[in-house]
Amino acid sequence: MGASSQIALSIIVPCYKVEQYLPKCLDSLVGQTLDNIEVICINDGSPDHCIDILRDYEKRFPGKVVVIDKRNEGVWKGRWDGIAVARGEYIGFLDSDDYATPDFAESLYRAAKETDADIAVCGFDRIDLESGKVLSREMTTHRDDFIIDNDPGRLVELNGAPWNKCFRASILKGMRNLSQPPTVLDDLAFHLLAYCDMHGKVTFVPKSLVRYMVRAGSIINTVRKDQVDSIFNAFIEIRGHYERSRPGLLDALDAIAFLHLGVSLVFRLSCDRNVDIKHEIANMTAFLDAHFPTWRRTPYLRASYVVSRGGAFLKLFVVQKVYRAHLMPAFLAAYRFMINRLHVDIKW
Structure with a gap:
Protein backbone atom coordinates (compact mmCIF):
# COMPACT_ATOMS: atom_id res chain seq x y z
CA MET A 1 0.00 0.00 0.00
CA GLY A 2 1.52 3.35 -1.07
CA ALA A 3 1.85 6.37 1.17
CA SER A 4 -0.98 8.18 -0.58
CA SER A 5 -3.49 5.42 0.15
CA GLN A 6 -2.67 5.55 3.86
CA ILE A 7 -4.11 9.04 4.27
CA ALA A 8 -7.85 9.06 4.77
CA LEU A 9 -8.52 12.80 4.71
CA SER A 10 -6.58 15.87 3.61
CA ILE A 11 -7.74 19.14 5.19
CA ILE A 12 -6.82 22.32 3.31
CA VAL A 13 -6.42 25.53 5.32
CA PRO A 14 -5.85 28.80 3.39
CA CYS A 15 -3.99 31.37 5.52
CA TYR A 16 -3.82 35.14 5.09
CA LYS A 17 -3.56 37.74 7.85
CA VAL A 18 -4.86 35.37 10.54
CA GLU A 19 -1.91 35.10 12.95
CA GLN A 20 -4.10 35.72 16.01
CA TYR A 21 -6.58 32.94 15.11
CA LEU A 22 -4.32 30.41 13.41
CA PRO A 23 -2.96 28.53 16.48
CA LYS A 24 -6.46 27.69 17.72
CA CYS A 25 -7.43 26.43 14.26
CA LEU A 26 -4.31 24.28 13.94
CA ASP A 27 -4.60 22.93 17.49
CA SER A 28 -8.10 21.74 16.66
CA LEU A 29 -6.82 19.90 13.59
CA VAL A 30 -3.70 18.24 14.97
CA GLY A 31 -5.85 17.00 17.85
CA GLN A 32 -8.35 15.15 15.67
CA THR A 33 -9.46 11.65 16.68
CA LEU A 34 -8.79 10.43 13.13
CA ASP A 35 -5.05 9.81 13.02
CA ASN A 36 -4.36 9.29 9.32
CA ILE A 37 -5.01 12.83 8.15
CA GLU A 38 -2.84 15.58 6.71
CA VAL A 39 -3.36 19.30 7.24
CA ILE A 40 -2.28 21.27 4.17
CA CYS A 41 -1.74 24.92 5.08
CA ILE A 42 -1.47 27.46 2.28
CA ASN A 43 0.42 30.58 3.31
CA ASP A 44 -0.93 32.92 0.65
CA GLY A 45 1.82 35.53 0.87
CA SER A 46 0.52 36.61 4.29
CA PRO A 47 2.40 39.75 5.47
CA ASP A 48 2.08 38.89 9.18
CA HIS A 49 3.64 36.00 11.14
CA CYS A 50 1.47 33.21 9.69
CA ILE A 51 4.43 31.50 8.04
CA ASP A 52 6.36 31.40 11.34
CA ILE A 53 3.40 29.79 13.09
CA LEU A 54 2.96 27.30 10.26
CA ARG A 55 6.63 26.32 10.20
CA ASP A 56 6.50 25.70 13.95
CA TYR A 57 3.54 23.32 13.58
CA GLU A 58 5.15 21.66 10.57
CA LYS A 59 8.26 20.97 12.68
CA ARG A 60 6.28 19.67 15.66
CA PHE A 61 3.91 17.53 13.57
CA PRO A 62 6.02 16.22 10.67
CA GLY A 63 3.99 14.47 8.02
CA LYS A 64 0.72 15.67 9.49
CA VAL A 65 1.11 19.41 8.88
CA VAL A 66 2.21 20.31 5.34
CA VAL A 67 3.00 23.95 4.51
CA ILE A 68 2.85 25.55 1.08
CA ASP A 69 4.43 29.01 1.16
CA LYS A 70 3.55 31.02 -1.94
CA ARG A 71 3.02 34.53 -3.21
CA ASN A 72 -0.38 36.08 -2.69
CA GLU A 73 -2.81 34.87 -5.34
CA GLY A 74 -6.06 34.64 -3.38
CA VAL A 75 -8.02 31.84 -1.78
CA TRP A 76 -9.24 30.37 -5.09
CA LYS A 77 -5.73 29.64 -6.38
CA GLY A 78 -4.59 28.53 -2.93
CA ARG A 79 -7.42 26.02 -2.71
CA TRP A 80 -6.43 24.49 -6.05
CA ASP A 81 -2.77 24.38 -5.03
CA GLY A 82 -3.79 22.41 -1.94
CA ILE A 83 -5.93 20.00 -3.96
CA ALA A 84 -3.02 19.32 -6.32
CA VAL A 85 -0.77 18.01 -3.53
CA ALA A 86 -3.44 16.38 -1.34
CA ARG A 87 -2.86 12.66 -0.78
CA GLY A 88 -6.06 11.80 1.05
CA GLU A 89 -8.90 9.62 -0.21
CA TYR A 90 -11.18 12.52 0.69
CA ILE A 91 -10.47 16.24 0.92
CA GLY A 92 -11.93 18.69 3.43
CA PHE A 93 -11.43 22.36 4.20
CA LEU A 94 -11.31 24.67 7.19
CA ASP A 95 -10.94 28.45 7.31
CA SER A 96 -7.93 29.54 9.33
CA ASP A 97 -9.94 31.77 11.68
CA ASP A 98 -12.36 28.95 12.56
CA TYR A 99 -11.85 25.70 14.45
CA ALA A 100 -13.25 22.17 14.50
CA THR A 101 -14.40 19.74 17.17
CA PRO A 102 -12.07 16.76 17.79
CA ASP A 103 -14.33 14.36 15.87
CA PHE A 104 -14.72 16.61 12.79
CA ALA A 105 -12.45 14.61 10.50
CA GLU A 106 -13.48 11.16 11.76
CA SER A 107 -17.22 11.87 11.59
CA LEU A 108 -17.10 13.21 8.04
CA TYR A 109 -14.71 10.55 6.74
CA ARG A 110 -16.54 7.63 8.35
CA ALA A 111 -19.88 8.85 7.04
CA ALA A 112 -18.48 9.21 3.53
CA LYS A 113 -16.78 5.80 3.60
CA GLU A 114 -19.69 3.88 5.11
CA THR A 115 -22.11 5.19 2.48
CA ASP A 116 -19.60 5.43 -0.40
CA ALA A 117 -20.59 9.09 -0.77
CA ASP A 118 -19.09 11.69 -3.06
CA ILE A 119 -19.61 14.31 -0.38
CA ALA A 120 -20.37 14.32 3.35
CA VAL A 121 -21.90 17.38 5.03
CA CYS A 122 -21.94 18.23 8.75
CA GLY A 123 -23.54 20.88 10.92
CA PHE A 124 -21.87 23.96 12.33
CA ASP A 125 -22.22 26.79 14.84
CA ARG A 126 -21.97 30.44 13.89
CA ILE A 127 -20.32 32.15 16.86
CA ASP A 128 -19.77 35.84 17.56
CA LEU A 129 -16.01 36.19 17.87
CA GLU A 130 -16.10 39.00 20.42
CA SER A 131 -18.74 37.69 22.85
CA GLY A 132 -18.53 33.95 22.19
CA LYS A 133 -22.31 33.85 21.80
CA VAL A 134 -23.71 31.16 19.51
CA LEU A 135 -25.62 33.05 16.83
CA SER A 136 -27.05 29.99 15.14
CA ARG A 137 -26.67 26.22 14.82
CA GLU A 138 -27.21 24.98 11.27
CA MET A 139 -27.39 21.77 9.23
CA THR A 140 -27.97 19.66 12.35
CA THR A 141 -31.47 18.32 11.64
CA HIS A 142 -31.76 14.84 10.17
CA ARG A 143 -31.64 14.66 6.40
CA ASP A 144 -31.92 11.52 4.32
CA ASP A 145 -29.00 10.73 2.03
CA PHE A 146 -29.64 11.19 -1.67
CA ILE A 147 -28.15 10.27 -5.03
CA ILE A 148 -27.44 13.40 -7.06
CA ASP A 149 -28.54 11.86 -10.36
CA ASN A 150 -31.83 10.69 -8.81
CA ASP A 151 -32.82 13.95 -7.10
CA PRO A 152 -30.52 16.83 -8.11
CA GLY A 153 -32.92 19.39 -6.68
CA ARG A 154 -31.74 18.54 -3.20
CA LEU A 155 -28.42 20.24 -3.96
CA VAL A 156 -30.35 23.41 -3.12
CA GLU A 157 -30.24 22.29 0.54
CA LEU A 158 -26.46 22.40 0.77
CA ASN A 159 -24.82 25.52 2.13
CA GLY A 160 -22.23 27.11 -0.11
CA ALA A 161 -19.21 26.86 2.23
CA PRO A 162 -16.62 24.06 1.82
CA TRP A 163 -15.51 23.98 5.45
CA ASN A 164 -18.32 21.70 6.72
CA LYS A 165 -17.81 19.02 4.08
CA CYS A 166 -15.45 16.42 2.77
CA PHE A 167 -15.30 15.58 -0.94
CA ARG A 168 -14.10 12.50 -2.79
CA ALA A 169 -10.57 13.52 -3.77
CA SER A 170 -10.72 12.07 -7.29
CA ILE A 171 -13.62 14.41 -8.11
CA LEU A 172 -11.85 17.56 -6.94
CA LYS A 173 -8.61 16.60 -8.65
CA GLY A 174 -10.39 16.09 -11.97
CA MET A 175 -12.90 18.93 -11.98
CA ARG A 176 -12.82 21.93 -14.28
CA ASN A 177 -11.33 25.26 -13.27
CA LEU A 178 -12.66 28.68 -14.25
CA SER A 179 -10.85 31.01 -16.62
CA GLN A 180 -11.92 33.97 -14.44
CA PRO A 181 -12.92 33.00 -10.88
CA PRO A 182 -15.35 35.40 -9.20
CA THR A 183 -14.10 37.83 -6.57
CA VAL A 184 -17.23 37.13 -4.48
CA LEU A 185 -19.23 33.88 -4.13
CA ASP A 186 -16.08 31.91 -4.96
CA ASP A 187 -17.04 29.21 -2.43
CA LEU A 188 -20.35 28.63 -4.22
CA ALA A 189 -18.66 28.60 -7.63
CA PHE A 190 -16.26 25.95 -6.32
CA HIS A 191 -19.18 23.78 -5.17
CA LEU A 192 -20.99 24.09 -8.49
CA LEU A 193 -17.90 22.93 -10.36
CA ALA A 194 -17.64 19.94 -8.03
CA TYR A 195 -21.34 19.05 -8.39
CA CYS A 196 -20.93 19.05 -12.16
CA ASP A 197 -18.65 15.99 -11.83
CA MET A 198 -20.63 14.16 -9.14
CA HIS A 199 -23.01 11.30 -9.88
CA GLY A 200 -23.06 9.62 -6.50
CA LYS A 201 -24.35 10.07 -2.99
CA VAL A 202 -24.57 13.01 -0.62
CA THR A 203 -24.59 11.98 3.04
CA PHE A 204 -25.15 14.04 6.18
CA VAL A 205 -23.71 14.13 9.68
CA PRO A 206 -26.36 15.99 11.73
CA LYS A 207 -23.88 17.18 14.36
CA SER A 208 -22.24 20.57 14.78
CA LEU A 209 -18.56 19.89 14.12
CA VAL A 210 -17.29 23.33 13.02
CA ARG A 211 -17.15 26.60 14.92
CA TYR A 212 -17.51 29.34 12.33
CA MET A 213 -16.40 32.62 13.89
CA VAL A 214 -18.31 35.76 12.90
CA ARG A 215 -16.27 38.91 13.27
CA ALA A 216 -17.86 42.21 14.36
CA GLY A 217 -19.68 43.91 11.51
CA SER A 218 -19.68 40.86 9.26
CA ILE A 219 -23.29 39.71 9.84
CA ILE A 220 -24.22 41.79 6.81
CA ASN A 221 -21.61 41.64 4.07
CA THR A 222 -22.14 44.15 1.31
CA VAL A 223 -21.09 43.57 -2.27
CA ARG A 224 -19.78 46.34 -4.49
Missing part, protein backbone atom coordinates in the same frame (compact mmCIF):
# COMPACT_ATOMS: atom_id res chain seq x y z
CA LYS A 225 -21.45 46.82 -7.84
CA ASP A 226 -18.09 46.47 -9.59
CA GLN A 227 -17.83 42.91 -8.24
CA VAL A 228 -21.10 41.80 -9.81
CA ASP A 229 -19.69 41.48 -13.33
CA SER A 230 -17.05 38.98 -12.17
CA ILE A 231 -19.79 36.91 -10.53
CA PHE A 232 -21.95 37.01 -13.66
CA ASN A 233 -19.05 35.98 -15.93
CA ALA A 234 -18.11 33.05 -13.68
CA PHE A 235 -21.68 31.79 -13.45
CA ILE A 236 -22.15 31.98 -17.21
CA GLU A 237 -19.01 29.86 -17.60
CA ILE A 238 -20.31 27.37 -15.02
CA ARG A 239 -23.63 27.02 -16.80
CA GLY A 240 -21.76 26.34 -20.01
CA HIS A 241 -20.04 23.40 -18.30
CA TYR A 242 -23.44 22.03 -17.22
CA GLU A 243 -24.98 22.48 -20.67
CA ARG A 244 -22.17 20.46 -22.22
CA SER A 245 -21.76 17.70 -19.66
CA ARG A 246 -24.68 17.62 -17.16
CA PRO A 247 -27.85 18.91 -18.84
CA GLY A 248 -29.89 16.82 -16.40
CA LEU A 249 -28.79 19.15 -13.59
CA LEU A 250 -29.73 22.41 -15.31
CA ASP A 251 -33.06 22.81 -13.51
CA ALA A 252 -31.29 22.36 -10.16
CA LEU A 253 -28.51 24.75 -11.20
CA ASP A 254 -31.04 27.42 -12.13
CA ALA A 255 -32.79 27.06 -8.76
CA ILE A 256 -29.42 27.42 -7.01
CA ALA A 257 -28.62 30.48 -9.14
CA PHE A 258 -31.92 32.08 -8.14
CA LEU A 259 -31.26 31.38 -4.46
CA HIS A 260 -27.71 32.70 -4.36
CA LEU A 261 -27.87 35.44 -6.99
CA GLY A 262 -31.51 36.48 -7.05
CA VAL A 263 -31.93 36.39 -3.27
CA SER A 264 -28.63 36.37 -1.35
CA LEU A 265 -26.56 38.55 -3.69
CA VAL A 266 -29.39 41.02 -4.22
CA PHE A 267 -29.80 41.25 -0.45
CA ARG A 268 -26.12 42.03 -0.01
CA LEU A 269 -26.34 44.70 -2.71
CA SER A 270 -29.33 46.21 -0.92
CA CYS A 271 -27.19 46.82 2.18
CA ASP A 272 -25.38 49.60 0.29
CA ARG A 273 -27.49 52.74 0.65
CA ASN A 274 -25.97 54.17 -2.53
CA VAL A 275 -27.32 51.33 -4.66
CA ASP A 276 -30.53 51.75 -6.65
CA ILE A 277 -31.94 48.40 -5.58
CA LYS A 278 -34.89 48.50 -7.99
CA HIS A 279 -32.42 48.87 -10.85
CA GLU A 280 -30.24 46.05 -9.49
CA ILE A 281 -33.23 43.72 -9.12
CA ALA A 282 -34.27 44.47 -12.70
CA ASN A 283 -30.69 43.82 -13.83
CA MET A 284 -30.56 40.54 -11.89
CA THR A 285 -33.93 39.41 -13.28
CA ALA A 286 -32.73 40.07 -16.82
CA PHE A 287 -29.52 38.14 -16.12
CA LEU A 288 -31.36 35.13 -14.67
CA ASP A 289 -33.87 35.12 -17.52
CA ALA A 290 -31.07 35.19 -20.09
CA HIS A 291 -28.69 32.66 -18.57
CA PHE A 292 -30.61 30.58 -16.00
CA PRO A 293 -34.03 30.60 -17.69
CA THR A 294 -35.75 27.79 -15.78
CA TRP A 295 -35.54 29.68 -12.47
CA ARG A 296 -39.15 30.70 -12.99
CA ARG A 297 -40.43 27.20 -13.73
CA THR A 298 -37.89 24.81 -12.19
CA PRO A 299 -39.63 21.63 -10.98
CA TYR A 300 -37.81 22.00 -7.67
CA LEU A 301 -39.87 25.07 -6.80
CA ARG A 302 -43.24 23.62 -7.75
CA ALA A 303 -45.73 23.29 -4.91
CA SER A 304 -45.73 19.48 -4.96
CA TYR A 305 -41.94 19.24 -4.65
CA VAL A 306 -41.75 22.03 -2.07
CA VAL A 307 -44.39 20.43 0.15
CA SER A 308 -42.60 17.08 0.03
CA ARG A 309 -39.22 18.61 0.95
CA GLY A 310 -40.06 21.67 3.09
CA GLY A 311 -37.24 23.61 4.74
CA ALA A 312 -35.11 25.62 2.31
CA PHE A 313 -37.49 24.84 -0.55
CA LEU A 314 -40.47 26.36 1.21
CA LYS A 315 -38.61 29.59 1.95
CA LEU A 316 -37.33 29.81 -1.61
CA PHE A 317 -40.81 29.07 -2.98
CA VAL A 318 -42.21 32.01 -1.01
CA VAL A 319 -39.50 34.46 -2.05
CA GLN A 320 -39.88 33.40 -5.70
CA LYS A 321 -43.51 34.48 -5.51
CA VAL A 322 -42.43 37.78 -3.92
CA TYR A 323 -39.85 38.26 -6.66
CA ARG A 324 -42.31 37.63 -9.47
CA ALA A 325 -44.83 39.99 -7.85
CA HIS A 326 -42.21 42.80 -7.95
CA LEU A 327 -42.23 43.09 -4.16
CA MET A 328 -38.54 42.41 -3.54
CA PRO A 329 -37.57 45.96 -2.43
CA ALA A 330 -40.12 45.84 0.40
CA PHE A 331 -39.13 42.27 1.24
CA LEU A 332 -35.44 43.21 1.45
CA ALA A 333 -36.18 46.23 3.64
CA ALA A 334 -38.14 44.02 6.03
CA TYR A 335 -35.33 41.45 6.05
CA ARG A 336 -32.71 44.10 6.88
CA PHE A 337 -34.92 45.38 9.70
CA MET A 338 -35.17 41.86 11.15
CA ILE A 339 -31.39 41.50 11.17
CA ASN A 340 -30.41 45.00 12.28
CA ARG A 341 -33.11 45.75 14.81
CA LEU A 342 -34.57 42.41 15.88
CA HIS A 343 -31.31 40.42 15.50
CA VAL A 344 -33.19 37.63 13.71
CA ASP A 345 -31.51 36.18 10.65
CA ILE A 346 -33.39 33.73 8.41
CA LYS A 347 -30.90 31.47 6.66
CA TRP A 348 -31.63 30.77 3.00
